[in-house]
Structure formats: C-alpha cells, structure tokens
Amino acid sequence: MTKKQLILLLFLFLKPLFIAAQGPIYITLDVSPSMTGTRYNLANYSAQTLAVLNQNRNIVFVVNSETYEINNDYKQIQKRMNEFGGFKYSEIWDIDKLNAIVKPKTLNQDAFIIGDGYWAEDKLTYDNFTKIVDSGNVKAVFLETISSKSEISSFENYFHGSDIGKIYKVTSTEEIINAINQITEEITGVSAIPTNRLLAVDDCVSFTTEMTVNNMKLMVQASSKLSDLPKIVSISVNGKMLNFNELGSPTNEGFAHRMMGLMSSGIYEVTSKIPSGSKIEICFDKAIDPNLLKIYPIVEAEIGNFNLAIQNGQITQIDDNTYGICKENNTTEIFFEINQKENQIPEELLKKTDVKVISDHKTYHAVYSGGVFSVSIPTVKNTTTYTIESELKGYFRKVSGQKKIVKTDNCKPPPPPRLEPLPMQYLHFGEISLDNLLREGRISSRIVDEQTGEPISPEYFDIKLSNNYKAIFKNIRMEFREDNWIDLIIEPRGQWCDCFIPDQLKIDFYADPKEGMTIDGKYYRPIQAILTVDIIKEKSWMERCAWLLFSMIGSLLLSWYLILISRKKRFRNGSRIVFKYPNISSRKTLNPTYITSDFNLRKSGFMAWLNRWFNPFVTEKNTIGFHNIDLTLQFIAAKSMHYVYFPKASFNESTMESVNYDPDSKDRHIQLDENNELKVTHQRLAVGKTTNFLSYAFPRKAGNDISAFRFVLGIFILLLLAYFFIALILIIKSLF
Structure with missing residues (x-):
C-alpha cells in the first residue's frame, strides 16, 4: 500500500x-x-x-x-x-x-x-x-x-x-x-481477552473467566474470503452448550478490486450469564489462529463512590459531577471504587486494573489499596476538569463522565466529626467444635450499628488481630463476605496441637474506621476488645492426647537406650596388643633381640561394628591367640583408653608375672596398661625356655571416635529429655 x-x-x-x-x-x-x-x-x-x-x-x-x-x-x-x-x-x-x-x-x-x-x-x-x-x-x-x-x-x-x-x-x-x-x-466498554490467555487445541479455543460475565461478543476478522473464514459451530461453558447468535458477516469480497483490501469477519453474541470460574470453549468448523479471534466478555463494572480529600477548608457538592473546594488548596486527592453491580470484583483483579486520571491533558496513575483507588491531582486553576479511565485486560474498559473541581471561598475548617459508639457486645462470635477448628478453622460474626441494629460493612474498617497462641496457631486473620459478615480464620499448626488447645480462645481485636470514611454519614470510634471463642471438645482426653503421651514415654525409653550405649566400654580406635618374643638365634646371649607383633583389639566386619556402637548390654571384647607360646587370652575394654583387662582366671602364676596381679584381690580381671608388661615364660622342647612380653598400646594422635560418638549422643539425649519435660508439662496443663 x-x-x-x-x-x-x-x-x-x-x-x-x-x-x-x-x-x-x-x-x-x-x-x-x-x-x-x-x-x-x-x-x-x-x-x-x-x-x-x-x-x-x-x-x-x-x-x-x-x-x-x-x-x-x-x-x-x-x-x-x-x-x-x-x-x-x-x-x-x-x-x-x-x-x-x-x-x-x-x-x-x-x-x-x-x-x-x-x-x-x-x-x-x-x-x-x-x-x-x-x-x-x-x-x-x-x-x-x-x-x-x-x-x-x-x-x-x-x-x-x-x-x-x-x-x-x-x-x-x-x-x-x-x-x-x-x-x-x-x-x-470491554477490554478484549489477551491472546496469551486463550488455549487453542485443534479447532477449539478455550479460556477461564475470573469474573461473572453478563453476555459476550466475539469477532473473527481476516483478510480473506468469507468462505475461508473460520465459523463458530459451538460454544460451551463447563461442558454445557450455550445458545449464540451470529450478528452478521461483513465482507467486501463482492467488489474488492483485484482482492486488494479484501476483508471478511464474523460477529457473534452470547446472551447467557456466565458465572466466574467457568471454562468457556469455542469451537469452529476449521482450525483457527487465535490472533484472528477477539472475545469481549461484558461485565457490569462501574466507577463510583467518589470522595475528595483536601488540606484546607471544606468540600461542597455543587451537582452530581462538580465539587467545590477551598481556594487555598493546590492539590486534591480523589478516592473512588470500581465495582460490579451484583458481584464484588476480586481484589486480585482490582490490583491488576490499570486506572488513570486525565486532567488538563496530563495523566496521573491511581493507586489501589483496600478496595479503594486514590490519586492526587493539581488543582491550581479556578476550575479543574478530570476523567477517570480504567482497564482490566480481558474484562472491561470504563471511562467516567467528565467531572469538575471548582475553587470557592468556603475555607472554614470542617467541624470535627461526631464519633458514634460501637459497643463490643454487638460483636458476637459463636462456638466451634475442635474437629471443625482443625479441619476448617472458620468462625463467622458481624459488626452491628448500636442505634439501627443494621450490620455495617467490615470493609469500612482497618481490622487487626493479635495471635496470642503462636505455639499452636500459625495465623489468625479476617476475611470479609458480601453479606457483611466477618470470617475469623484460625490456622492450626496441625493435628498435634489438638491436645492442648484451651477450652476458650481469647483474641485481641482492633477495628479502626478508615481515615475520612463515613458509614451512612456517621463516624465511628475505634474498637478495642478481647474476643472469646468457645471450643467444644467432642473426643475424650485419651483420644486427643494419646499420641503425646506415647511420644513422651518413647522419648524417655530412647533416652535410656542412648545413655546405655553412651556408657558402654569400647576399645579405642587403633588400640592393640604388642607381643614381643625372642629371636631364636640370640636367645642364649646376654642381650637377646626380640621380634614384635601387633594385634588389633577391634574386630573387623559389619556385625562387630554394629555390636561395638549399638549393643549397650555387652562390653567390647576380643580373644587373641599367641601361638608361639601356646597362649590364648581374652581382652576386655575398660572405661579408660589407657588400659584393658583380661580375665584373672587366665593368669598362671607359674608362667606369668605382672605388677597388676594381686592374688588376694576380689577383682575378676587383671589390668594390662601401657606402662606395665605381662611377662610370660614358655618352655619349648626344641628351643628351651623363652621369656615373652605382652603390652597394651594405642595411638595418641589418632582421632578419638568414642568421644565424638558420646558427644553426639549427649546432644540427642538432651533434646529427648527436653521434649519429655515439655510434653509432661503440656499433658499436666491439658488436664486442668
């Protein structure tokens, strides 16, 4: 072109x-x-x-x-x-x-x-x-x-x-x-649904609506003949077929010069009301490029509830679209809402809505908070005009009528508002069973005007709650319903807390009317009180607390087991028995030479490892045979790493000598340490009498795995004992 x-x-x-x-x-x-x-x-x-x-x-x-x-x-x-x-x-x-x-x-x-x-x-x-x-x-x-x-x-x-x-x-x-x-x-007045929200499969296009749709227009446009244009054959909502009308099929193919500027379209309408959260599927007689399809879901969104805020003087309403302000104000803050007539627009959608105010050929973007949009605009001129434009992609494009702000001489300060009382006895919370609390955690109430007895919308208040039960509840919060009821949402930390939830909850409640906000022309005082909620416990104490009782007993038994395996006697890592016997060639000399052999006290193998660390009832032992002198001794671990024991019954006074041997002692074991050797005399027919020595040794610089193991066990024991006493306190508390 x-x-x-x-x-x-x-x-x-x-x-x-x-x-x-x-x-x-x-x-x-x-x-x-x-x-x-x-x-x-x-x-x-x-x-x-x-x-x-x-x-x-x-x-x-x-x-x-x-x-x-x-x-x-x-x-x-x-x-x-x-x-x-x-x-x-x-x-x-x-x-x-x-x-x-x-x-x-x-x-x-x-x-x-x-x-x-x-x-x-x-x-x-x-x-x-x-x-x-x-x-x-x-x-x-x-x-x-x-x-x-x-x-x-x-x-x-x-x-x-x-x-x-x-x-x-x-x-x-x-x-x-x-x-x-x-x-x-x-x-x-509708913003077409963005193409990236449309899911195309074969000859159908689908999407899910987040708002209630009153009716819907659809348009398919392309630079093509009308016969080549995809045509809608069915529209369904959640699998249920809807009736639709074809409004027209504009085309210029009958006179388009050499097909230059050839255009065709199909325009359709659905008049049925479609609830929010519905899946809408549109099917065609042939495959369609989603970029050719435009869907306009018409919702009843409207801009309303206008309010102004200024620094000086008073605000007067001259007519429906004109307000007067004190001439001393050079800026004015505008408040307004966007609502549906029958259904409240979800807050997550309002946060996505692009809202701007156009005044004197300049654009000012509005800020959303708590259901209300606000924006400040300059009001320097005697008369300031402005319009509000809002767009939520895929739902609506709304523009307010032109409004005016006119400067006046009414600069007297506004009279202080009369604060209406709102006694707490009109804020009722009921009772809830413990099972429902753990399953749903929802209690409903509402705020009621003392004079009229009519409910007041909780959206007019900034409501705060204090969680006085952080140990058993993750969160305590409020949700507002369209029928002016408040849902108190209590989120337990799990089924484990049902044993010690009290019979009555006491929650700190604060409700402050939003700044500058009136309710039916009245101003209300802030509310501060303690809300009580009665808890009905349908199950017996044993049904609710059995898990806590058994876990407390289990923690005590496990602590006892860990203490036993911590106190068990074990051979030190690298400990050994050193066996010295004379060299045959030098046995008749004054200074014979000796041959040394080491025997590790720790046995190898998985079962030996398992018994060493986790069998608390058997002290670690090892039986070693010294075949050169026809001697077999069983060595037993001691508390100290500096020595080991062997049975006193194995000591032969005629062939053995040890400074640690006391024939009158009642001990059944003899100590073998690193400083005193066990001397063993052995008579061999071919060689004659030989003197041999057994001693205990361990590496001083090697890591002490026994101490590390006991340290870790000590931490677990402390944690288990702490849990035991906490559980004991909670059980005692749950009984009273």
Whole structure:
C-alpha cells in the first residue's frame, strides 16, 4: 500500500460511552471519485462492521447527501457500490447533511464518518461539525482515506491536548483489524481477552473467566474470503452448550478490486450469564489462529463512590459531577471504587486494573489499596476538569463522565466529626467444635450499628488481630463476605496441637474506621476488645492426647537406650596388643633381640561394628591367640583408653608375672596398661625356655571416635529429655 493509500481511523469519544448511549447512529460513506480500489474496499468493510456492532440502535446511513434507514440490514451498505464515483464533492455534502440532521441538544448521538477527508478543507462544513462535537452530545468515529499528511492536520490540531479523541493511522488490512478491535472495545466498554490467555487445541479455543460475565461478543476478522473464514459451530461453558447468535458477516469480497483490501469477519453474541470460574470453549468448523479471534466478555463494572480529600477548608457538592473546594488548596486527592453491580470484583483483579486520571491533558496513575483507588491531582486553576479511565485486560474498559473541581471561598475548617459508639457486645462470635477448628478453622460474626441494629460493612474498617497462641496457631486473620459478615480464620499448626488447645480462645481485636470514611454519614470510634471463642471438645482426653503421651514415654525409653550405649566400654580406635618374643638365634646371649607383633583389639566386619556402637548390654571384647607360646587370652575394654583387662582366671602364676596381679584381690580381671608388661615364660622342647612380653598400646594422635560418638549422643539425649519435660508439662496443663 503506497503512502497515498494510507487509511486514517480517528475515534472521537465523548462521555457517556457508547455502551450507555441510546440515541441514533449515523454512518457516512464517501463515494466520490477519489475513493478508488483499496480505499473504498476497506472503507465499505469498516462501515458494514460498525453497522453490525451497533445494530441494536437506529442506524441512519448518509451517502450522496441522502439518508437511508439501515433497519438492521448491514448488507444494504454493500449495495452502495453502484453509486460510487458520482460526484466530486459528495463527501462535503454528506457532512453538510449530517450537520443538518444531528441535533446538538439531543443526548447520546453517534456518528461514523468514512471517506478521504477532503471535507475538512471546507471551512464552513468543518466549523459546523466541530460546533456539534463541542456540544458534548455527539460521539464520532472517523475512518478516512487520505492523500497527503496536510489533510489530517486540522483534525490533529483539533484533538491535540484534549481527552476526547483518538486517531488511528493504518496502512494495511492488519492495522485496520487492530483499529476496529480497539473501537469495538470502546463501543462495548470491554477490554478484549489477551491472546496469551486463550488455549487453542485443534479447532477449539478455550479460556477461564475470573469474573461473572453478563453476555459476550466475539469477532473473527481476516483478510480473506468469507468462505475461508473460520465459523463458530459451538460454544460451551463447563461442558454445557450455550445458545449464540451470529450478528452478521461483513465482507467486501463482492467488489474488492483485484482482492486488494479484501476483508471478511464474523460477529457473534452470547446472551447467557456466565458465572466466574467457568471454562468457556469455542469451537469452529476449521482450525483457527487465535490472533484472528477477539472475545469481549461484558461485565457490569462501574466507577463510583467518589470522595475528595483536601488540606484546607471544606468540600461542597455543587451537582452530581462538580465539587467545590477551598481556594487555598493546590492539590486534591480523589478516592473512588470500581465495582460490579451484583458481584464484588476480586481484589486480585482490582490490583491488576490499570486506572488513570486525565486532567488538563496530563495523566496521573491511581493507586489501589483496600478496595479503594486514590490519586492526587493539581488543582491550581479556578476550575479543574478530570476523567477517570480504567482497564482490566480481558474484562472491561470504563471511562467516567467528565467531572469538575471548582475553587470557592468556603475555607472554614470542617467541624470535627461526631464519633458514634460501637459497643463490643454487638460483636458476637459463636462456638466451634475442635474437629471443625482443625479441619476448617472458620468462625463467622458481624459488626452491628448500636442505634439501627443494621450490620455495617467490615470493609469500612482497618481490622487487626493479635495471635496470642503462636505455639499452636500459625495465623489468625479476617476475611470479609458480601453479606457483611466477618470470617475469623484460625490456622492450626496441625493435628498435634489438638491436645492442648484451651477450652476458650481469647483474641485481641482492633477495628479502626478508615481515615475520612463515613458509614451512612456517621463516624465511628475505634474498637478495642478481647474476643472469646468457645471450643467444644467432642473426643475424650485419651483420644486427643494419646499420641503425646506415647511420644513422651518413647522419648524417655530412647533416652535410656542412648545413655546405655553412651556408657558402654569400647576399645579405642587403633588400640592393640604388642607381643614381643625372642629371636631364636640370640636367645642364649646376654642381650637377646626380640621380634614384635601387633594385634588389633577391634574386630573387623559389619556385625562387630554394629555390636561395638549399638549393643549397650555387652562390653567390647576380643580373644587373641599367641601361638608361639601356646597362649590364648581374652581382652576386655575398660572405661579408660589407657588400659584393658583380661580375665584373672587366665593368669598362671607359674608362667606369668605382672605388677597388676594381686592374688588376694576380689577383682575378676587383671589390668594390662601401657606402662606395665605381662611377662610370660614358655618352655619349648626344641628351643628351651623363652621369656615373652605382652603390652597394651594405642595411638595418641589418632582421632578419638568414642568421644565424638558420646558427644553426639549427649546432644540427642538432651533434646529427648527436653521434649519429655515439655510434653509432661503440656499433658499436666491439658488436664486442668
């Protein structure tokens, strides 16, 4: 498409929005000789599409200075191709006709002007049209085919710096599609569902709605023949089929010049109400690219409950859309809400809503907190106008009517508000069974006006709770319901706490009215009290506390076992018996030489390891045979690492000598240490008598694994004993 085939789509919207308008719709279509080929193809298609989107209104079609009633038949626009190229100035005449039939004082009239824009060069026609627009009662959409940039300069200058118009410059069929999609959002007041939220499988597209949908419009657009366009064959909600209507199938394939600017679309409507959380599935007669599909779920969102806050003086309401403030204020804070008529918008969706205030051609983004949006704007001028625009992707696009803030001389300080009492006896919490508390943990109550007895919405208060039972409850919090009831949510730490939950909970409760907030025109005092909740225990003490009792006994038994294995006598790591016997060749010399052999006291193997560390009832032992002297001794671990024992019964006084041997001692063992050797005399027939020595040794620098093991056991023993005493205290406490 060349520069001379540029399409300009200009959308001028005045308040209220199209969705609230009920007056007539005007569509003008330029058929002058300058409209050739692609220009007229796209213009005619756009006129058809806009007629379908507004078919519930009375549509007046203006062409060649004549008017025709569309009468819900958008295809009449296609037939106007026969009148194409008749008169050079037909577009100017169309606008003159429009200026004549539109009544500036009649509310909610809409005009769609489609042509090449030459009429804007006629000063009289242009001035007459802008007077109608300036009245605020006409909303207009311009779809213009232009031949030079200068021809749109008058429109750009007219709308520059204002918040009443938008200009879309498009150079392709794809951009025409995008522009019409945006206009559809303005007409329906709905933000189309983003494509990335649509799940396409085979010939179907599905998504889940997070809000209640009153009805739904769907549009499929493509640069193709109507027969090639995917057509909806079924729409279901949670597997249940819905009825839907095909509103129209605009197309220009009958006269599109060499298929340049070929466009077709299908527009559908679902009138059934769809609850939030529903899965919606749309199926077509052929595979569809989700980018061609636009879904507009219409919800009843509205901007309301306006309030202002200033530093000085008082606020007076002049009319529904005008407030007076003290002239000393150069900034004003605006508060407002966005709600559905029947269902409250979930807070997580409100947090995603893009809300901005436009004032004096500047944009200020609103902040959301506690169900209320707020924004500060400058109010330096005597009169400040502002509008509020909100958009939640996939649900709604809402714009408030134009509002005014006017400076006045009313600068007296406002009188202090009278605080209404709100006694705590009107805040009732019931009783809950222990089983329900552990399973659901939900108790309901509400705040009631003392004078009227009517419930007060808890959303007007900043409510705080203190968790006085952090040991047994993870969290105690509030949730608000639409019926003005408060749900007290108690989150136990688990079934283990059911033994020692008291018979009555006492929770610190604080409720402060939000700053500057009135409830039915009244101000309320802060609430501070202790809330009591009775706990009904249906199970017996043994059923509730058996696990605690058995675990306490188990901890005591396990502690006793760990103490036993900690006190068990074991051989030191690396400890050994050193056996010295003389070298045969030097046995008859005065200083015979000796051969040394080491015998490890610790046995190898898994069973030996298991018995060493985890059998508390058997002291570690090892029997070693010294075959050179025909001697076998059993060595027994001692408390100290510096010595070991062997049985006294194994001591032979005729062949053994030891300083640790006492024949009169009642000990059944003889100590063998590192400083005193056991001397053993042995008679061998071939060799004769030999003197041999046995001694105990251990590596002094080796790691002491016994001490490390006992240290770890000591930690476990302390923890188990601590648990035992805590459980004992809790059991005693649960009995009283």
